[in-house]
Amino acid sequence: MGTTQPEPVPEPKYWHLKTVLSDALDSEFAVGEILPNERELAARFGVARATLRQALEQLELEGRLQRRRGVGTTVAPPRMGVAVADPGHSWPGSVPDAWQLVDSERAVPPPAVARLLATAPDEAVHTVRRSRKTRGQPVAGELLYVPAASVPGLAAIEPSAGPARARAVLRELQRLHLEGEDRAVELGSAGAEDAKQLDRLPGAPVLLVTTRYFAAGRTAAVSVATYRADTCRLTFGEADRPPAVELLAG
Amino acid sequence: MGTTQPEPVPEPKYWHLKTVLSDALDSEFAVGEILPNERELAARFGVARATLRQALEQLELEGRLQRRRGVGTTVAPPRMGVAVADPGHSWPGSVPDAWQLVDSERAVPPPAVARLLATAPDEAVHTVRRSRKTRGQPVAGELLYVPAASVPGLAAIEPSAGPARARAVLRELQRLHLEGEDRAVELGSAGAEDAKQLDRLPGAPVLLVTTRYFAAGRTAAVSVATYRADTCRLTFGEADRPPAVELLAG
DNA sequence: CAGTGGTCTAGACCACTCC
DNA sequence: GAGTGGTCTAGACCACTGG
Secondary structure (H helix, E strand, C coil), X not given: CCCCCCCCCCCCHXXXXXXXXXXXHHHHCCCCCECCCHHHHHHHHCCCHHHHHHHHHHHHHCCCEXXXXXXXXXXXXXXXXXXXXXXXXXXXXXXCCCEEEEEEEEECCCHHHHHHHCCCCCCCEEEEEEEEXXXXXXEEEEEEEECHHHCHHHHHHCCCCHHHHHHHHHHHHCCCCEEEEEEEEEEEECCHHHHHHHCCCCCCEEEEEEEEEEECXXXXXXXXXXXXXXXXXXXXXXXXXXXCXXXXXX | CCCCCCCCCCCCHHHHHHHHHHHHHHHHCCCCCECCCHHHHHHHHCCCHXXXXXXXXXXXXXXXEEEECCCEEEECCCCEEXXXXXXXXXXXXXXXXXXXXXXXXEECCCHHHHHHHCCCCCCCEEEEEEEEEECCEEEEEEEEEECHHHCHHHHHHCCCCHHHHHHHHHHHHCXXXXXXXXEEEEEEECCHHHXXXXXXXXXXXXXXXXXXXXXXXXXXXXXXXXXXXXXXXXXXXXXXXXXXXXXXXX
């Protein structure tokens, strides 16, 4: 008859498990350490494996754990802060940054992107694919869409391909006067190709960052970037302010 | 021996199901329409309910579906764009906005917040709780942390409580000269209280927005806001640029 | 190869909403 | 009370990693 939690609505087992595991992670495990396997953990807590997995999934979603098939479950390091907004505002690739050019081609963008660009639904545009690594780990992939009208000087070199072509598209883009940019962030799940690029399984949660670049009164380019939601913390306008030493990361 | 997908690694059933359902959603269902129940859908596709649920969970995560216990599964409207960055940069509540003050108290912030504020780990600060609705639907909850040092004029009225107290804290805060702000976005899951406030079950995915407000060379306040990840698309610096008519939402 | 996490099944019961 | 989604079980097999 203690006053402790009469708990008329008992919380689900997996939810309780999650908090127990979370506490254990804080106090008894070091970053990178590998946990007992799922079958053993389930037995230890007296639940079915599916139930345990539900708890692990939550913790992975929150960036506390990392699970790899064939390997095991390890304690994840704190999320990395990755800067999303360019300092000032600038075209992609105009300042040396963490992105690596992958390739470039001409393709018809998805309808949603075509609407943002105000191009015809079947009009091909230049695409540039980039990928971003932080501390050796892939954190994001990006697809940049550039209507032919934004880079009229590009026609001559069209036939080239690969990173060279990507460089050419960006170079042309940077000739324009950038008037502003626009961003949206939402939750998504990695498609098959994204997943491969991010070293995750398909369906893994990602943060979808859509950027519109404005020039000459029009939307001159649109980029769609997918960041690993488990390992990344997106930062905006990172302090031109006080030092506020790096607090949560290592 | 066609060239069509020899597919040496067949995709998981739930993944295939997801794409099938996604297509059906686009072509055969209207927003708000209610789907057949899970047991029937599972039977119709010849899979176990758990497998079907895996597909539905993905679609819900992507904001395509909305599920409510005791009611059913409905087709979700496109995500709402919610502006996160104040125009210009301003203290919370300094311009009329979509937030509603809930209450305010003195409390010791979680360690992570104390570090951001550079207060002692056991030092109590003022907290202000706000909630945000869009189109009648709760989309976010926020907890603002304000060290006593940032609002020295507040001591006198301390004993009051509720929205009145919240208003008082914000009023004092706005006397300071705001020098800048800082934001980070990451994926999280709703705690018990957040879930209630957002009308979701605990563990629901949320977008966690941490904002630091700078004044007098210090971090004068920190806010932690949780946005429903299923229904929200966070927007930043929404175009002081061209019209670019509202495209994806209704 | 043994061991891991990932997928899948067929059932059961619970909590909730609405009539 | 009937019908919905949410939780949980105890198994099975698969895909991948590593020695």
